[in-house]
Amino acid sequence: MKQALFMRIHDAVVAHDTCFVQKRNDAGRLGLSSLQxxxxxxxxxxxxxxxxxVVEVFGDEYLRSPNSDDLxxxxxxxxxxxxPGMLGSIDCMHWTWKNCPTSWHGMFTGHIHEPTIILEAVASxxxxxxxxxxxxxxxxxxxxMLERSYVFSGLDEGxxxxxxxxxxxxxxxxxxxLADGMYPSWATLVKTIPAPQGNKHRHFAKEQEGSRKDVERAFGVLQSxxxxxxxxxRLWDKDNLKHIMMACIIMHNMIIEDERDEHERIRKLRKIHDIKEEYDHVDEIPHISLSLERTPTIMEFIANRRRVRDKQMHTQL
Structure with missing residues (x-):
């Protein structure tokens, strides 16, 4: 993330928790700073x-459901x-739990053959x-996972x-x-067509699978x-792991917002630059010479034109 965004998070953390404020000990020496x-x-x-x-300060803003403008x-x-009508793509990610308690290994071990914790996410x-x-x-x-999550709780509650x-x-x-083939056939989930027959079905399957990659790309960017x-x-407490994951998702969304605003600013600057280049790269630049002589008035110009015309008529006669 950019330094300005990092310092925004830093200042909010310091203001929210005095643990991160640099203090002096009994001997009057400064302790470690919040960055140290x-x-x-x-x-x-x-x-x-x-x-x-991070979760307490930024969670309401960056872990929110889409508002009317977002929708x-x-x-x-x-x-x-x-x-039309698509709100994003949904999928799950497994986070390996190295220090999972031994008594929980059987419950947290699945097809990956080692203890993991699941993150269900919807990404745009x-x-x-x-x-x-x-x-x-x-x-x-x-x-x-879907049966236990609250992704469709709004539909249940009306x-x-x-x-x-x-x-x-x-x-x-x-x-x-958009979802993969593992999910149920619900009206709120659109899956691909397995073994599509015909150009129409093949085209739909290609487009659906391409757009559904959004959530997988989000997982990859989050981990990178x-x-x-x-x-x-490597922590033991599951609640701490949940806070770690939520804090990383919050900062991930903050980076996306920051970069989106920056990209919009660059796009506007490029548009202005392109317009300027259209005027700067004309084929022929006219040469303009300045004269210090007094410009005649319109009446003087007309009088001069009349004298020239009268002189030409007199010559012809």
Whole structure:
């Protein structure tokens, strides 16, 4: 992330928790700064406090569900990509738990053959993670995970935002997510067509599988940015691991927002630059000479034209 965004997070953490404020000891010597917690025990304790503060301060803004403006943007992008009504793509990621308690190994070990914790996420085209449900054991599959998550809780409670769109002239009022073949055949999930027959089915399968990669790309970018979730988890407490994952997702979304604003600014600057180049790269630049002589008035110009015309008529006679 950029230094300005890093310092924004740093200042918010320092303001929220006095643990990160640089203090003097009884001898009057300054202790470690908020950027300098380097001892092993101090580092672990600072990590726990840091992730807690990030979730408490930024969680409501960067772990929110899409608001009305977000929905309009997501629906518009989905329609341009050939999927009207699409709100993103959904999938699960397994995080290896190195220090999983021995008594829990059987519950947290699945097809990866080592203890893992599952993250269920919904990501959009720009890799923003709109939904994150973390903490269930790795022995579950995507369907078991979906039955326990709250991704569709708005539909159950009747608080889901109203969405209206048409496909092939037929109206629909429920958004959906793109999913892989493991998920159930629900109206809120659109899967690919296995073994598609015909050009129409093959085209749909290709487009669906290409757009569904958004969430997998989001997992890859998240792990590339934060080595702590790329490498096996080394803490013992599952709640701490949840805070680590949520804090990384929050900072991931903050980076996306920061880069999106920067890209928009660059796009506007490029547009202005392109317009300027259109005027700078004309084929022929006219040469303009300046004269210091007095410019005649319009009446003098007319009088001179009359004298020239009278002189020509007198010559012809």
């Amino acid at each position: 917690k380097i001892g092993e025990s101090t580092t672990i304790e600072s990590l726990k406090k840091f992730i807690t503060v 309009k943007r997501l629906l518009a992008i989905g329609e341009r990509r050939g999927f 085209y720009d890799l923003w993670i709109w939904h994150a449900f973390f903490g269930l054991p790795g022995s579950l599959n995507d369907i078991n 608080s889901a935002p109203h969405i209206s769109y048409k496909v092939n002239g037929r109206p629909y009022d429920m958004g959906y997510y 940015r934060f080595a702590i979730v790329r490498n096996p988890a």
